[in-house]
Amino acid sequence: MDQELNKIIEQKLGTHLLKMNEIAEKIENEQRPLNKEFIQQLIEEIRPLYAVYIRRKLLCHRAFADEQQQQNQQNIKWAISVVQLSKQPSKQ
Secondary structure (H helix, E strand, C coil), X not given: CHHHHHHHHHHHHHHHHHHHHHHHHHHHXXXXXXXXXXXXXXXXXXXXXXXXXXXXXXXXXXXXXHHHHHHHHHHHHHHHHHHHHHHCCCCC
């Protein structure tokens, strides 16, 4: 279940994750000590990306949960119909 959800998230968030990865590489490649201005610039770049990431991740979770709930309802209906059929007298 988690792998399926992760695939959905990757598909929906690919570009934002790539951009965040670029920012992470920028931090790793920074040769000088991290100063306040550099960190502030990174925060300003990351903040909107992360907001979109969280919002889309929540939407994916909600869609997945809705799909699971629908499947559960179908399974319950099927189980009820099986029980009802089993209670009917057999026509032999």
